[in-house]
Amino acid sequence: MKIKQINRINSVLIFVLLILGSMYIGASFLIPFTFAIFLATLILPVTNFLEQKFKIARITSSFIGTLIIFIGAGLIFYLLIHQIGVLLNDLVDRRNQILLFVQVIQENLATAFDISLDQQKKMAQDNLLSGINFLQSYLTNILSNIIGIILNFLLILIYLFLLLLNRGKFTDFMMMYTADEKKKETAEILEETEKVANYYLWGRIKVMTILAIMYLILFSAYGLEHMVLLVVFGAIITIIPYIGPFFSGFLPVVFMIIFDHSYMEVISFAVIILIVQLIESYVLEPLIIGSEVKQNPLFIIIGVLLGGMVWGMAGLILFVPLFSILKIIFDNTQELKPVGFLMGYESSGEKEGIIEKIQKKFKKNID
Template structure:
């Protein structure tokens, strides 16, 4: 079998592409201790740029404006994390009573099962005892690991805040650095692309924050009306986890529904509560998100799923959160870079390039 020069050239291109992909994965994997906090800082700095500019318009110098913007981020994120930790600690301290509630729920399920299927509670007992203990132990382990993860995030918050401050402080120098490596005839085009990218990224992040806030308000009002235990904890967790597309909203709606069947004294009340939660999920996904965020940076569902899977493999939960806006940035750059428009078309939802 002989290879033509054209086939050899194609094989060389494929090999180069594979090597490039492997190098990217290696860089992302081994560079995660630096890249994860840096990207978090970069996204937060992009979100705070307009506020920083507003402070400068009020005669703040760049140092004071950057420091004030970083302090706002610290107050919001630090407050949320501390509030979550305090609520989670209370939940863990009450885990014994929660075990009793779950066992009561299982006992009720056994009773209903026996009345419907004529299978006695004694026949169900062996099945439920082993599995209920496994579920409870697993639940306690997951919650403990989650709290430890939040504590670690709190300890890493300082590094993220340092990146936010420095990126805001030196934003002009970074822009000038990019322009120094840009040919003169392309400077206006590159400046237009970077300005548009900053604008769209800010719009996406601020829109996502507003959607999460509105969902949190709907959740908390519903939880208070139905007197759901640990309402604040579930609201904070359920709101923040929606930042992970598809998987996040599913978990966000599933947890309060499970809690309603554990703690509510009647099944009809739990069913009504579950229906309301599902309606709020639909409002968030099909009303608030398209209206507030729009479709300019929307990725098609396949790309979002791929981003979540790859991000989870490479960086865990942090990757599941960060890789989606990263792919959105790649889409923005591709849409405004000659020769890369097909990539933007592939990543996006719109039918036009």
């Protein structure tokens, strides 16, 4: 009996390793295709609405849905590139202020660590050449990455259009390989998977929008420069759990320090940023995204780390919703229900917390 259990565990581990290896090897194909699948679930209600309400042909509604994604993502990408250009021009104009800031840091280092300015200058000269070489390679990588992102984005749009156009065939394909007694269960799993993916993505967009509004109000109140760049970047980066919110709050504080704000302003600003982050993580996400896609925090961290190892930056974004879909499959498969239970998040205690109560009232008012 023990030998059978060990063999079964070994088979599962080998299967998981094969899946991860295949995902790593086929990343160039799977990453844009997976992005296209999630974007298709995001825009699917719009295309269905166009077809049902205005009797538009599927090919036309699919093109309109793809065009909406193209315009939305294109505007965000253009805004980021434009604001980065504005920031670089501003840094060139402020070179004297930056040099003064560096001088203050050097004086503080000389006082704190007993390193003279001449020693610091010599160290800087010794590392200057290697720094220039690193900067050149870094800029080259950025340029190639931007070109790669544009090409992948165009590929995603092609996949997206074809997925929307042929969406009925994929369901029929799954049903052809499903036994008659399992077809109803399979249809429910597919429907729930589509619903949760759509709910997660739209909920994430709503959270990012509200966070952007709070950032905009806060940055305007403090007169923070380049706030458009920080708002857009800060809202988008939060799609990566744990890592994203850290950079979302850290960069504005750095800008406050660099652009010559007082210590009291920086401290109060950092405290308010922390409060905004807590509101986003513990109020907005439970209320808007809800418990339907709630996962065990341990598996969220595992998904982020594993995604980064297998698919890089794309994995940081995609693996968390992929884990949510896997949880649905596990919850509806008798042999895998324990795994689904392990991946889920169960509140400790029988009494509802304040967030759960607000969440129920919030959903009731919407319904």
